[in-house]
Amino acid sequence: MAVENAKVxxxxNNWGIEETELTRPLRDLKAAGAQVTLAATTLDPCETVQHxxxxxxxxxPDALLSDVQATDYDLLVVPGGTCNVDRIRVNKDAIALAQEFAHEGKPIAAICHGAWLLVNAELIAGKTASPCRYIAADIENAGGHYVDKQLTIDDENGWRLITSRKPDDLDYFVDAIKDALA
Structure with missing residues (x-):
């Protein structure tokens, strides 16, 4: 597969998304030729925040979370934003999607607080991740291993997890997503 043939x-959630953690992957992957779908909890506008x-x-948004399926995509991206992920991590559709991607052996890329969803989806055990430091204890308590690095790629448990800490790491994060799709 090539990036230009990939479906991401x-x-x-519809509010509280960290702006660049959504817009950089969305726009960079589209510019590289990927078909990118933004799915949200409702079809209302998605309001981002800075810091x-x-x-x-x-x-x-292009679609509702409840209407998309992992089988139609090659990779899942979970942007951060504390309020965004605090809501999406308890959303049954978001949890089911993350579980489907992992069970199908498809990559999941989560930046900053995005890995919180994987904790609630019970997917982080045995994985090494580099989310923001504020959820390090959540990662560890769920059986994962937290490291403070710009980028961590973990292929344990039959699926690839791509994590980065914060907006400053977006160059590494987006490049790792492109590499996973190439």
Whole structure:
């Protein structure tokens, strides 16, 4: 597969998404030729934030979380934003999607708080991850191993996990997603 033939799913709550953690993967992957779908909890506009407190860009979702399936995509991206992931990690559709991607052996890329979803989906045990430091204890308590690095790629348990800590790591994060799709 090549990036230009890939189908990528990005899942979010409709507000509280860290702006660049959504817009960089979305736009960079589209620019590389991937078909990218933004799925949200509702079809209302997705309101992003900068650093969890300043108003960011608003984007229109392409689909509902409840209407998308892992079988239709090659890779899942979970952007951060504390409020975004705090809501999406308890969303039954988001949890089921993450589990489907992992069970089908498809890559999941999560940045910053995004890995919180994987904790609730019970997918982090045995994995090494580099989310933001604020959820390090959650990763460890769920049986994962936290490391403070710009990028961690873990292929344990039959699926690839790509994690990065924060917006400053986006170059590494997006390049790792492209490599996983190449």
């Amino acid at each position: 799913l990005i899942i979010v 969890d407190r300043y108003e960011g860009e608003t984007l229109t």
